[in-house]
Structures are given as C-alpha cells and as structure tokens.
Amino acid sequence: MTEGPLKAQAGWYTTETELQVRYWDGAEWTDHTLQLPPRAKAPETTSGLGCLGTFGWIIAGVSVLIGLGLLSNGGWSILGGIIFIALPVAGYILINAPILGRKDAEPEAQQEKVSELVTTSPDGNHLAPPPVGEPVEPWGSMRDELEIVGEAYRPDAFRALWDGQLPTNRNGAEFRDVAQIVADFGNPYDSHALAVWVRGQHVGYFDRDTASEWAPYLRDVKRAGGYLEVPARVWAAAREDRVAARVTVRLPNPDELMAANTPPKDGVTLPRGSMIQVTKEEDHMAVLTRYTNGTTLPLAVTLHAIHEIRARSATETVEVRIDGERVGILSPTQSANLLPLVKYVEERGQTAIAHATLKGNSLKADVTLDVLKAQDVPDVWLAALGPKTVDLNRPRRPEYEWDDDSSREERS
Template identity: 35%
Template sequence: MQPVAAEDALPEQWIPGQEVVVSPTPRITKTYAVSLGRPVWPNIEVVGEHAYGQGIRAALRASGAQVGVGRDAEIENLSVELVAEPDNPYDSSAISVRWNNNVLGYLRRDDAVRFAQPVRRVIASGLAVVASARIWAYDDGSQLRSRVTLALPEPELIAPLNAPPAGVTTLVPWGTAMQVLKEENHFDVLSNHVPPTGAGLLLVSLHKEIRTLKNGNERSFVEVRIDGKRVGELSNVTSAHLLPLLEHTERIGETAVAYAKITGSALAAELVLHAAKATDISNDWLATGPHPVPALKPWAAHYEVSPAYRR
C-alpha cells in the first residue's frame, strides 16, 4: 500500500480493522511522554546493554551516580527516548532506547513489535517518544554489567484513537479511574470506537449539564461526549469531583478534554474516565492554561518513519 497524506488517511469516522499507511513527518520538534502523566513502574526489559556501556556510563555520570570498579550505581526516573529504526540492518522493526542521543539498548523483538504502532505514530507526528527508565550498573573490573528497564503502559494506552474536539480545549491531567454510566444507551456511538484489540484510549470532552428532578430541584452532573456526541455521564458523587474544574474551563471559554479507556467488542462497550479531581489541580496548572492535547496524526494501522539507525 502506498503512503497517503495525513489529511487523507482516515474517513470522518475510523472503521475498525481498516489499514491505512501514514507518511512520516521528518522533523522532531517536541516531546510526547508515553505515560501521559500517570505513574508507571519500570516493567519493560531492555536488551543489548553490554554493547552500550559508554552511553550508560554517561547517563549515570550526568545523574550524579558515578560507577567505579567494585561498586554499583543506580538511577531512576531517567528520561529516555524511544527511536524506531526502520533502516536497522538486523531488524527493521527495532526500537532503540536513547539518552542524550546515546544508545543504551533496544526493546526486545516481541516488545518492539507490540509498541511499533504507537511509537511510530508519535514519531510520524513530529514528536519524540519519551519514557522513564531505571539503570543499574556494576563495574567488575573487566566489564560493565548493567540493566536498563523502562516504565511503559500497555501499547494501546499510549496514544488516543481519536482526535480532540474542535475549538479551544485543555487536557485534564491523568487521574483516578471513574466509571462512566449509561454508556450502554450509546453503544451506537461507542461501537465505532472499539479497536480491533478490544481495548484502547480515547479523548472525551466533559460538560456540565443540569437535570431537573421530580421535586423541581435542579442537580448538576457531568456529561461525557466523544466528537460532540453523548456517550454517558458520571454519577452525582463523581460529578462533584469535577464540576468546579468544568465551571472554570467553561467560564474562560475552554472545553475540558480527558483520557478514557474503552474496552469492548461488537456486543458491548465500557468506558472508564481517567481525570484529576478538582482538589488535585494546582493553581500553577490553572494559571498556565490552556493545556492543548498533543497533535498526533490520525490513527492508522502503519506509519512510515525516517531512517534513524546508529552504528
């Protein structure tokens, strides 16, 4: 299949199973943290560290963890970059792990295959894929023994399947899981967003709505929408945690957008919202808005990226 331009990559609504190839964006200008702000333990093993002792020593030194003969060193929360290497002569699906452009190792082959789609999508969008790493190293006098592990979520939870709504939006920080209610009444909409794997990440917009009760009283609640269409709502208790934030964003003319995990099949779908409560939002965050959603190319099965292999 020949590459197509990003604007021609998808129809208005993505059709599950449709394969599209998106052409690469050659220039990397900004970063994209794959954790999306949520805590992730170093759970992915890097391989080949023995061949990249120079880069590992440099990363340790820069972090103040000098390794010496007969003693070990360890650093955590090191920001590293995942780089797809389509021109790698040994494996065209290879993904290297780099710090300050120094290779520290590679993802295992099976992990490289699993993470290929979201990593290449981010790179093709002109963003550097950034993750957190832990490095342990020991110099036994003859060689440097080291272990590098990455903190990565599941591949399907790295990049959203859909685009944010139009207009001025602000992305609510990742937070506590909140079950969306009444999504079964909107399966006609949600069914269009269930990916082939059965689980994925979506961008949803949050809106303050008012319901009139039988006694005439009014009660505010949070409505959840995808592409402007209602897909459910939050309970009264959960809504109370977000309403002050929505009142703020609506007052300044912004639409609050958050991440939600969708799971399902051709029979049913479930939506779980991940958004910080109003009490967890800092004044600094409020003062520096809006916080736009990172601009990614439309979802596609495959992306072409530029050569990046380093000998």
C-alpha cells in the same frame, strides 16, 4: 563548522570540538550532541634520525669511519671518503628538513572544518538517532511495563544522568521521567530497532520481539515527523568494575497508540491518573454502538460541568461526551473528584479533554476515564493554564417545594 551539511541526509556529524558530534535532521542543526569516547592513541614514532633506529645509527657511524679512513690515504681515496661522509649527512638533512623548516615558518591559516557524517563511535558502536520533531503520547491506557535491553553497554549515559555521581550503595538510586522512543531502522544489527532516550542520553533498546511488534507503528510516527514519549523509571548504581542499570517504560497495546476519534484541537488534555467509570451509558447506546467493535478502543472524550435537571432539583455533575454527543455522566462521588478541575479549565476558556477507553458491543458498552483527580493535580500544571478569563454563570432550576400546601392551592 559550516552552517550545515546542506542537502545532506539526517545523521550525526562532526563538529569543531574533538570527539563531539551534532545531529543534523536533514534540514537544520538540532540541539542534540554526543560526546564520543576518546580514540585509542596510535604508537608514537620518533622523527628525524630517530626513525633510523639502532641499526641505522650503526650504518651511519661505519660510513663515517670508512670515509675518514679513505681521506687519510690520499688520491682517489679522498673522493671516496667524502662520499661516505656526505651520505649520512645528506640523509639527516633530507629527513629533518621539513621539521627544521616548520620551526621557523609562519603557521598556516586554519581551514574551516567541514562536517562529516559519523555513523559509529570510535569504539565501533552504532550511533542511534536522537528524538527529533514532536513528541507523541500514546492515547490508550499504558498498562504494560517493558524492561529495555542494552543498558550495560552504555555506562557513560547513566553516569551523565547522575552528573558523574552514581550512588555506590547496594540499593542505588532511581528517578521517574519520560522516555523517548525513536525509530532506528538504519541500525546494522536490527532493521526494526527502537532506541530509548532519557534526558538526552541513549540508554538502550527495545528487545527484538517487542521492536518488531512496534516497528510499523513507530514508522508511521516517524513519517509524521515525531517520536513516541512514554513514562519511564530509571535505576542505576556504581559497582567496583561496572555500572548496573535498569530502565523500564510503560506502554499501551500497539493498536491503542492513537485515539479512534480525533481529539479536539481547542482543548486541554487532563493528566492521567485514576481509572474512573462513567455511568448512564445504557441511555446512549445509539451513540456508543457507532464506536464499539468488540475490543477495547481508545477514545478522546470531553468533560463538561453541567447542572443535571432532576424531578425536584438541579444537581451539578460532570457530563461525558464523544465528538460532541453525550454518552454518560459521572457518579456523585466521582463528579466531586473532577468538578473543581473541569470548572478550572472551563474558566480559562478551554475544554477539558480526557483519555478514555470504550469496551463493549451493541448490547452493552462501558466507558472508563483515565484522569487525575482534582486534588492530585500539580500546581505547576494548573498555573500553566493562566488566569481566569470566563465566569461560569449557569442558570439553576428553581428548587420547588412540591409538598408545600400553598403551592398545591396555587395549582388548584
């Protein structure tokens, strides 16, 4: 295969491997390949005299007999006999000369295969583009579930997901992972088509109505060089004559795809998990009213471990900020759930970023976090942040004993 179809449009292209195609993203080859179903075999035809068929053999035999008869008569009949015998012999040589010659000829040098654009598989199915670029995770809360369509037309994809060992029991098997949603606007059946991929397999599409609603947002994601990535649940089972499968994905509202503000670039986004209500928002309405619009708004907030100074003590808690400005704190219970995680991130020189939603108006506003509690965060996620690099030495306010007699005397 050549280095690539230079200056060619993005798409699936043939490779040196029969029935395999590879995706060219318009600039370079990707790691995405597809194994196509085999083509239907064309009826085999016999070469040489075999292609004459029974009728041809009869004509040839009659010609030879006539030729032999003419030869026996002498005179000009000898010439006619030679002609009648020579005709079928010459036909045999002409038909089989290429075949006979190939047996002794040296093999021709193999030509390097040039990649050709492939838009459909041998069975006529449209080939959807794979996920290429950077994954984009929706920022808003993914409350809605969508069951995709078209799984029945892709049994090989589900066989591949189970390494060819699909369960045959009634309950089947399932797994949870992420799905990639890719704009397939070149689809001949729907110009708003959105393809769904799981673990490198094209498993189906959004239904037409949902695809039409999401298409403008996915167009923006595609222009930015990315694709949507959302949680998914995949179920499948082998039946006697088919593969039964179901894929469900979780989505936010389309207008909650992106955060209304810009998440910090130097932070770590905490995994989603529990809905946690922020407190004391009423003390920060001057900040919150700059964002409220009467609807639910997705926001990126930062979480900070602080010592809240109170009348007689300093309490460690979690402070919530939007674009660097305080908008509330967590209750003692929820602070206990998140403090170990926030401090763990800060000890590695990072800022903890959380998904949040803001709902309200100029009178009242509520901020809700969507974040996994410290005790539920997987160890593999924690290990990925690396070793501790910062010591958190925050000064504490002295614990004054306001009712102590000696202190009153000193103040007097």
